[in-house]
Amino acid sequence: MISSLRDQGQEGTMPRGRKRPEEAQEALMRPVTKRHRSNPYHQWSSHHASHHASHHASHHSSHHSGHHARRPAAFSEKLCLQWFREYTTADEPDLLGPEGMERFCEDIGVEPENVVMLVIAWRMDARSMGFFTAQEWLRGLSQLQADSVEKLRGRLDQLRAMLDQPDTFKSVYRFAFDFARERDQRCVEMEVGRAMLQLLLGRSWPIYSSFHRYLERCKYRVINKDQWNNILEFSRTIAPDMANYDENGAWPVLLDEFVEWYRQEHGLNAVPTDATMEPV
Numbered sequence: 569m570i571s572s573l574r575d576q577g578q579e580g581t582m583p584r585g586r587k588r589p590e591e592a593q594e595a596l597m598r599p600v601t602k603r604h605r606s607n608p609y610h611q612w613s614s615h616h617a618s619h620h621a622s623h624h625a626s627h628h629s630s631h632h633s634g635h636h637a638r639r640p641a642a643f644s645e646k647l648c649l650q651w652f653r654e655y656t657t658a659d660e661p662d663l664l665g666p667e668g669m670e671r672f673c674e675d676i677g678v679e680p681e682n683v684v685m686l687v688i689a690w691r692m693d694a695r696s697m698g699f700f701t702a703q704e705w706l707r708g709l710s711q712l713q714a715d716s717v718e719k720l721r722g723r724l725d726q727l728r729a730m731l732d733q734p735d736t737f738k739s740v741y742r743f744a745f746d747f748a749r750e751r752d753q754r755c756v757e758m759e760v761g762r763a764m765l766q767l768l769l770g771r772s773w774p775i776y777s778s779f780h781r782y783l784e785r786c787k788y789r790v791i792n793k794d795q796w797n798n799i800l801e802f803s804r805t806i807a808p809d810m811a812n813y814d815e816n817g818a819w820p821v822l823l824d825e826f827v828e829w830y831r832q833e834h835g836l837n838a839v840p841t842d843a844t845m846e847p848v
Contacts (some may be wrong), residue, residue, distance in 0.1 A: 576690045640764060647713035652705045669698060675717045678724065685769050687727045690743045697747055697844035736819040738800065741768055747795045760782060765799065773803040778833065782826050809836060 653661055655668030673680045680841045692708030694700055712727075714720040717814075748764050749756045756764070762783050762804070769776050779799075791799075798820050804814050813827050830836070 590747070595735055642712045643710060644708065644715050648701060648706060648709050651716060652700075657770055664700040664702075664705065666698045669700070676720050676724070681767065683731065686728050686744060686747070686767060687730060687740055689747060690740045691727075693743075694747065696751070741800050742797065744768060745793055753790075755792045756796070758789050758791060761791040761796070767801075769803055775808050775830070778830055779826060782829055786822070786825065788822060788827075791848075795822050798823060 591778060606709075620749055652664060655664045655672050656662070657665075657668075670680065673685065688708065689697075689700075691711055692700060692704040694704045694708075708718070709715065712720065712723050714723055729738065744767075745756060745765050748760050762780060766776070770780075773779070802819065802823055810827050810831060815824065815827075
């Protein structure tokens with residue numbers, strides 16, 4: 569899904585070695601469309617109080633008509649599933665894979681590595697990077713009331729704005745860990761983790777570029793869930809000069825070593841070079 573996070577770090581869509589998820593059960597449900605029904609009160613008042621009701625009904629009808637004209641068509645699961653099948657194959661009609669993902673991104677005008685694609689995957693509660701099942705597709709797009717390219721394009725600004733809400737961002741951030749890891753692994757590969765962190769924290773964390781360089785040079789080859797969650801907390805609470813960093817706190821060793829390396833790099837104290845770091 570996120571363009572080649574697994575293969576190239578930050579570009580492309582197809583993760584290597586990804587096993588095909590189990591097929592989702594077909595979800596062809598008839599859309600429920602409610603028709604506007606006339607209000608019996610207005611019929612009664614029009615008959616028994618013609619002058620007053622006529623004036624009121626005319627005003628109400630004009631207001632309601634304008635409102636109704638702006639109202640988009642009701643969400644249709646059938647149309648949504650038909651749209652989904654534009655990106656799948658006859659052999660696997662309930663699984664949207666990497667090639668279909670590229671076409672989907674092109675249609676909605678979003679680069680695969682754009683963070684909004686991660687938000688879409690979060691709304692779907694997608695389980696495998698590079699793939700959407702029919703069930704995930706319907707779950708996410710029904711919440712967004714988007715059953716077409718045009719409707720989803722109209723929701724993109726809303727999806728981006730959701731990341732400005734701290735609690736929502738935290739939820740998306742935590743989702744990203746499970747989304748990026750292999751199903752049979754408890755950790756995220758470091759290369760994929762760096763790319764995902766760049767996507768999530770690259771613009772908002774002032775010292776992220778330094779943290780990225782540290783991750784490129786450190787001894788760790790994977791990121792576990794505790795480290796992942798603490799990286800977000802660290803980025804939100806620790807000052808760029810590390811003045812409020814508590815060395816006796818409950819931070820993971822990965823972050824203790826980052827602070828030591830960062831202080832050395834920026835001359836913040838006389839801490840010797842960390843023996844765990846590889847030569848630059």
